[in-house]
Amino acid sequence: MARQPPTKPRKNASQERSRATVDALVEATARILVRDGFEKASTNRIAEVAGVSVGSLYQYFPSKEALVAAVIDRHNEEIMGIVRAALTEVADLPIDKAVRKLVTVAIDAHRINPKLHRVLAEQIPRTGQLRDVEAYNREIQTLVRSYLESRRKEMRKVDLDVATFICVSTIEAIAHNTVLHGAEMLSEKMVKVLADETTRLVVGYLR
Amino acid sequence: MARQPPTKPRKNASQERSRATVDALVEATARILVRDGFEKASTNRIAEVAGVSVGSLYQYFPSKEALVAAVIDRHNEEIMGIVRAALTEVADLPIDKAVRKLVTVAIDAHRINPKLHRVLAEQIPRTGQLRDVEAYNREIQTLVRSYLESRRKEMRKVDLDVATFICVSTIEAIAHNTVLHGAEMLSEKMVKVLADETTRLVVGYLR
DNA sequence: ATGAAAAGCGAGCGAATGCTCACATTATAT
DNA sequence: ATATAATGTGAGCATTCGCTCGCTTTTCAT
Numbered sequence: 001m002a003r004q005p006p007t008k009p010r011k012n013a014s015q016e017r018s019r020a021t022v023d024a025l026v027e028a029t030a031r032i033l034v035r036d037g038f039e040k041a042s043t044n045r046i047a048e049v050a051g052v053s054v055g056s057l058y059q060y061f062p063s064k065e066a067l068v069a070a071v072i073d074r075h076n077e078e079i080m081g082i083v084r085a086a087l088t089e090v091a092d093l094p095i096d097k098a099v100r101k102l103v104t105v106a107i108d109a110h111r112i113n114p115k116l117h118r119v120l121a122e123q124i125p126r127t128g129q130l131r132d133v134e135a136y137n138r139e140i141q142t143l144v145r146s147y148l149e150s151r152r153k154e155m156r157k158v159d160l161d162v163a164t165f166i167c168v169s170t171i172e173a174i175a176h177n178t179v180l181h182g183a184e185m186l187s188e189k190m191v192k193v194l195a196d197e198t199t200r201l202v203v204g205y206l207r
Numbered sequence: 208m209a210r211q212p213p214t215k216p217r218k219n220a221s222q223e224r225s226r227a228t229v230d231a232l233v234e235a236t237a238r239i240l241v242r243d244g245f246e247k248a249s250t251n252r253i254a255e256v257a258g259v260s261v262g263s264l265y266q267y268f269p270s271k272e273a274l275v276a277a278v279i280d281r282h283n284e285e286i287m288g289i290v291r292a293a294l295t296e297v298a299d300l301p302i303d304k305a306v307r308k309l310v311t312v313a314i315d316a317h318r319i320n321p322k323l324h325r326v327l328a329e330q331i332p333r334t335g336q337l338r339d340v341e342a343y344n345r346e347i348q349t350l351v352r353s354y355l356e357s358r359r360k361e362m363r364k365v366d367l368d369v370a371t372f373i374c375v376s377t378i379e380a381i382a383h384n385t386v387l388h389g390a391e392m393l394s395e396k397m398v399k400v401l402a403d404e405t406t407r408l409v410v411g412y413l414r
Numbered sequence: 415a416t417g418a419a420a421a422g423c424g425a426g427c428g429a430a431t432g433c434t435c436a437c438a439t440t441a442t443a444t
Numbered sequence: 445a446t447a448t449a450a451t452g453t454g455a456g457c458a459t460t461c462g463c464t465c466g467c468t469t470t471t472c473a474t
Contacts, residue, residue: 015441018451038332043432053453058433125245126329159400166381166404173380174373193366197373197412205408222471225421250462260423265463 022060024050026074029067034115038123041068065129072120076136079109087143095154095206098147099167100199106175107191114179121180137168144168148206155206167202174198229267231257237278241322245330248275272336279327283343286316294350302361302413305354306374307406313382314398321386328387344375351375355413362413374409381405 028050032041043064047054061067086105090098110117124130145164148155155163178186178194235257239248250271254261268274293312297305317324331337352371355362362370385393385401 015450017440021451037334039334042430044430047454054433055435055454056452059451064432122333125332127244127246158404162400162404165384166401166408169380169384170377170408173376177372177376193369194373197365197369201373201377201408201412204411205404222420224470228421249460251460254424261463262424262465263422266421271462 018060021050021052021056024052025057025061025067026070030071030074030116033068033071033119033123034113038068038119038125043067068124069129069133071116072124072130072133075113075116075120076133078112080136080139082109082112083140084143087147091147091150095151096199096203098151099202099206100195102144103171103175103195103198103202106171107178107195110175110179111186118180121176141165141168158206163206166205170202171198225267228257228259228263231259232264232268232274233277233281236274237281237323240275240278240326240330241320244326245275245332250274275331276336276340278323279331279337279340282320282323282327283340285319287343287346289316289319290347291350294354298354298357302358303406303410305358306409306413307402309351310378310382310402310405310409313378314385314402317382317386318393325387328383348372348375365413370413373412377409378405 025046028046029041032046032049041064043057044054046064046067047057050057057067061070082105086101090101093101126133141164144167145160148160148164148167152160174194178191182190232253235253236248239253239256248271250264251261253271253274254264257264264274268277289312293308297308300308333340348371351374352367355367355371355374359367381401385398389397
């Protein structure tokens with residue numbers, strides 16, 4: 001195997017300037033997605049908005065897809081941070097308290113950046129690289145499952161996997177639809193009502 | 208207002224041959240979407256697969272979007288047919304029987320053409336014309352709401368709109384996730400279990 | 415049979431897009 | 445100060461795509 005010649009293949013940012021470039025690119029991508037939608041997000045435009053040349057863009061991102069993937073990842077990491085925290089925080093709580101917390105957190109998480117969330121949900125074709133970003137879903141599934149397992153005595157007899165699937169799907173869907181339909185405007189009152197109802201739904205199901 | 212000259216603006220198919228052309232185009236679009244995904248569905252390719260020239264395509268469909276919209280519409284109409292039928296069939300049934308039926312129907316409806324369903328859900332950017340195809344959702348919402356209204360005595364006190372929103376979101380999500388995650392393979396056994404559980408979830412919530 | 419309207423054809427235009435490459439600038443090590 | 449690597453530039457290539465338009469073929473009414 002010959003050493004690859006001192007041309008950089010493409011990739012990592014080591015110096016500070018380049019890290020700033022990478023950040024600017026991801027940030028610009030997110031802003032364009034929110035402001036103008038996925039279709040308008042061309043690599044040339046992204047570079048322009050980032051104040052960087054297309055060439056530089058391609059030093060760090062092998063394709064447009066990779067850029068969008070980075071945005072999705074950043075957003076999902078934000079959400080996962082909150083969700084993970086909530087799940088550990090909730091570990092010792094009884095089911096009713098725990099579910100209420102998780103429902104609230106789910107709605108809050110979807111409200112972090114609603115406009116971006118909407119674009120990601122509605123406009124990004126889940127194709128190529130973007131396909132398996134649903135790994136996050138699997139992680140949530142796992143975490144929730146192990147919580148339920150630890151609280152099994154409070155529950156009726158159910159197949160744990162089925163119960164987990166049902167709970168996660170339900171909470172996710174209601175949070176998602178709440179944010180997408182209610183769009184920007186969403187009175188705190190309404191959020192509370194929906195959280196209450198969803199909690200009732202799920203807790204009633206588990207016991 | 209001058210009469211528009213005898214050039215056809217663009218649109219309607221009156222003769223039989225042209226109706227066949229339109230059908231072939233929609234069918235070809237659906238097939239390409241399923242086989243190769245949204246990105247590969249160019250107008251040239253659609254026309255080619257339909258055995259028709261691009262020119263003819265543009266006689267009946269003003270844009271690529273219109274073609275995709277036609278496919279979505281066809282698919283949604285199929286689903287809505289089933290859902291509407293189920294909802295009238297269920298009108299006189301008590302809540303538990305009704306919910307069970309609706310859950311089953313929801314899953315079945317999503318399984319009509321799973322591959323197409325997946326592409327429509329995952330790859331089609333909801334933009335431009337494609338935005339308000341969610342009118343179907345509103346119709347379902349309305350239908351379910353009026354069913355619940357007629358059965359109010361069997362229910363605890365709830366805000367009808369909220370309850371409807373919760374029920375529809377939940378059933379929709381579980382049916383959707385079931386079909387998308389389970390993909391093609393989905394044992395009848397599993398479907399039955401999920402239908403049972405979902406029914407329990409929703410019925411328990413309403414009463 | 416004939417003319418007109420309907421339907422169909424397909425080469426190719428113009429615009430946009432993703433991406434490359436030859437080169438310029440900046441940082442780092444010696 | 446100088447050499448080397450890291451980073452940045454942007455004109456423009458190659459390709460694709462949506463779509464038009466001048467024209468031919470088919471259908472239909474008379």
